[in-house]
Amino acid sequence: MTRYVCILLAATLGLGACATQQNTAHCSAPLNRDLDTAMMEVEQRLASGCEYHFDRYFQQLLSTAEDNPDAENKSRFSDHLLRANEMGVISQRQAKELYNRYFNVKFVSLTGDYNTCAQTCPVRSEVMNNMQNELRDKQVGLLKASADKTGYYRADHLLKEAQLVLEATCRACNAGAQ
Amino acid sequence: MPSPHPIVAALASCLIAVSFSSHTLAAGQSGPVVKLFPTTVLEDIRETSAVAEELENNLQEIIHRLDMQQQLYQESLCEGADADQGCARMAKQLGATYLEMLNAMGERLPEMERAVNNTRNSLEKRLRQELGQRTTPTTLQNQLLGQTAAVSATTRPALRGRSGVRLSDRFKQYYDLVATHRNGPSKSLAVVAADIYLDMEEASQLIAATQQEISRAALMEQLNQSFGLITPEMAAVVGGVKEILFGEAGGETPIAAPPYAIGQDTFVSPLEM
Numbered sequence: 492m493t494r495y496v497c498i499l500l501a502a503t504l505g506l507g508a509c510a511t512q513q514n515t516a517h518c519s520a521p522l523n524r525d526l527d528t529a530m531m532e533v534e535q536r537l538a539s540g541c542e543y544h545f546d547r548y549f550q551q552l553l554s555t556a557e558d559n560p561d562a563e564n565k566s567r568f569s570d571h572l573l574r575a576n577e578m579g580v581i582s583q584r585q586a587k588e589l590y591n592r593y594f595n596v597k598f599v600s601l602t603g604d605y606n607t608c609a610q611t612c613p614v615r616s617e618v619m620n621n622m623q624n625e626l627r628d629k630q631v632g633l634l635k636a637s638a639d640k641t642g643y644y645r646a647d648h649l650l651k652e653a654q655l656v657l658e659a660t661c662r663a664c665n666a667g668a669q
Numbered sequence: 670m671p672s673p674h675p676i677v678a679a680l681a682s683c684l685i686a687v688s689f690s691s692h693t694l695a696a697g698q699s700g701p702v703v704k705l706f707p708t709t710v711l712e713d714i715r716e717t718s719a720v721a722e723e724l725e726n727n728l729q730e731i732i733h734r735l736d737m738q739q740q741l742y743q744e745s746l747c748e749g750a751d752a753d754q755g756c757a758r759m760a761k762q763l764g765a766t767y768l769e770m771l772n773a774m775g776e777r778l779p780e781m782e783r784a785v786n787n788t789r790n791s792l793e794k795r796l797r798q799e800l801g802q803r804t805t806p807t808t809l810q811n812q813l814l815g816q817t818a819a820v821s822a823t824t825r826p827a828l829r830g831r832s833g834v835r836l837s838d839r840f841k842q843y844y845d846l847v848a849t850h851r852n853g854p855s856k857s858l859a860v861v862a863a864d865i866y867l868d869m870e871e872a873s874q875l876i877a878a879t880q881q882e883i884s885r886a887a888l889m890e891q892l893n894q895s896f897g898l899i900t901p902e903m904a905a906v907v908g909g910v911k912e913i914l915f916g917e918a919g920g921e922t923p924i925a926a927p928p929y930a931i932g933q934d935t936f937v938s939p940l941e942m
Contacts, residue, residue: 562936569938590940597814597942601806608801618806645814652813652860656800659863660809662870663796 518544526555526564530571534578542580549589556636565594565637592625593632596646600625601653608664615661622650704799705862713788714865720784724777731770738763768890775883782876789869796866800859807942813857 518541522529533548541548552571556564572586581589591599600621603610611618626646634643742748742763747756800809 565936565938569936569940572940587940587942590938591942594938595941597810599942601810602942603806605805606802607804607806607809608797611806612801649810649814652857653810655867656809656813656857656859656863659866660796660800663793663866664801666793667797667801 517541522548522551522555524555524558526552526559526561526567529555530567534571534574537575537578537580542578545575545580553593553631553636557631560636560638562637562639565632565639568594568632568636593628594637596629596633596642596649598622598625598646598649598653607657607660608667611657612661612664615657619654619657622653626650705795705858707795710788710791710795713784713791717781717784717788717869720777720781724774724781727773727777728770731766731773735763735766735770738766764890764893768887771883771887771890775880775887778876778880778883782873782880785869785873785876789866789873792862792866792869796862800862809859812859 517539518536522532529552533552536548537545552568556568569590572581572590575581576583576586588599591597600618601611629643629646633639633646738759742756742759745756745759747753747759750756804812
């Protein structure tokens, strides 16, 4: 009896492993080089057990878009993120953050509802580093993927101005606190 | 190449700080964020401009004389001819004029210091209240972005640290800027205020350091008067002051990247902030 149970268990595990292997292969298969097609493939996979690969897919899609720069890519990514949100793979907050990080001039790293003295000044250098990193992502999203030089230069300009204004404001905040 | 003398650095900083004042007046008259530049701040800035202009006028005449004396000294092949009595006399005259320049700066600097400190303090208060306490990072970003979008290459202000433009010319440039701003787009006042404040703070520190340095430099020159020497330090100071007062307009470094086209159709995502 014990023998039969063991065989049954082994067979079940074997089938499970097989299914996992198939799933992994399905999730990891290369994406089409056409962005629209690739996005459809990604969405199909996300709907069929590959949701944990979302981040990797997003980077792959960006890379595909870089190879085919187009002003329309912004709206493609926006729609893709909205669909991923509707599928429940990512939250709306994540969708917004990703879209704005890559495709908007504004910096998600410089947001908040408290006053600047209290929220930003204590961590100013960290905020500036984050903005710098975000600018690199905007270089990918705005400049390379969307061919939006204007947008990228505005973001670059905004970063420099924010740096100057925050330096002065935080110095003034500190002087007032002393 | 000797490093810039503190006096020169301080003076440069003062002039730079003042240079922004005209721009601020312009921006203050047209921009929507007038709270950063109430009348008191504008008055402080105006006074600083006037004090700096006076300093410039005083130094300009002395510098011109120093120039003439230096030219005469060089044309007379006096360099290295320490034993020659005529050359020694010229070197002494040069040293005396140099002392006069130091004294002129020494006399005007306390007033300059007071004016700069007043401006710095009033701007500091406004920045703290308006941008530090009444603004969130999100609104600050929106404010900067809303106004930078309209800035063209011709209206872009100078960056901190620009120097070497004749002061009177600079004022003329700012007048032009005022005229442009009357009907044109306005630069973010937050940036202008931040710029002036940081410059004023730097200027204030340098003025204090310069005041200490002047007495040392004057003492050294009084000693040199006994020997009739033209020191490299003298040459560096005079050279630096000249550069500030009579320098050519330096290449203006843009605060960011090249200008961009305005009004093109852009995609607006529902995800956008």
